[in-house]
Amino acid sequence: MSLDEYRRKRRPGRTPEPGGDAEASDAGGRPVFVIQRHDARRLHYDLRLEMHGVLASWALPKGLPLEPGERYLAVHTEDHPMKYATFAGIIPKGEYGAGTMEIWDHGVYELVEEKRDGGLTVRLDGDRVHGLWTLVPARLGGDEKNWLVIKKHDPGAPQERSERAPYAPAPVLFRGP
Numbered sequence: 170m171s172l173d174e175y176r177r178k179r180r181p182g183r184t185p186e187p188g189g190d191a192e193a194s195d196a197g198g199r200p201v202f203v204i205q206r207h208d209a210r211r212l213h214y215d216l217r218l219e220m221h222g223v224l225a226s227w228a229l230p231k232g233l234p235l236e237p238g239e240r241y242l243a244v245h246t247e248d249h250p251m252k253y254a255t256f257a258g259i260i261p262k263g264e265y266g267a268g269t270m271e272i273w274d275h276g277v278y279e280l281v282e283e284k285r286d287g288g289l290t291v292r293l294d295g296d297r298v299h300g301l302w303t304l305v306p307a308r309l310g311g312d313e314k315n316w317l318v319i320k321k322h323d324p325g326a327p328q329e330r331s332e333r334a335p336y337a338p339a340p341v342l343f344r345g346p
């Protein structure tokens with residue numbers, strides 16, 4: 170885990186994004202996650218999970234799958250600093266990731282399983298999304314950046330029609346161009 174790549178891609182003073190300084194997490198409790206809606210050259214969502222003092226990050230061109238068994242591409246990107254978990258703003262034209270970044274959801278998560286190959290199963294507990302997802306280093310097309318994110322059935326989840334159902338987003342929100 171290193172923020173070197175994060176720093177290398179950005180010019181301080183030209184982007185409103187947080188600097189690439191490592192810092193201890195101040196949550197003290199469960200690790201945090203954030204999903205940002207990033208209206209860049211191509212609209213996508215960025216999933217970030219607090220791991221070892223940084224935010225491990227994946228770009229999700231189609232967002233997060235919501236139906237159990239559904240699997241979408243998750244492009245592993247550079248680790249981001251913890252401060253990025255609360256970042257929203259406009260990255261100016263000409264800068265890396267230029268476009269509007271909004272926080273689409275955030276919350277805490279539980280690391281349910283971590284495989285030796287780096288694969289992760291997490292239970293997200295946000296305002297909009299709840300449940301189990303697995304991130305698999307699938308090397309799609311032979312590229313190690315190309316992971317899959319898979320929605321898992323969560324036997325511990327409350328039944329459908331729970332009180333949380335009204336917060337479920339319309340699936341159309343997840344579909345980029």
Ligand code: MN
Pocket residue numbers: 207209213214215228266
């Ligand atoms: Mn992005």
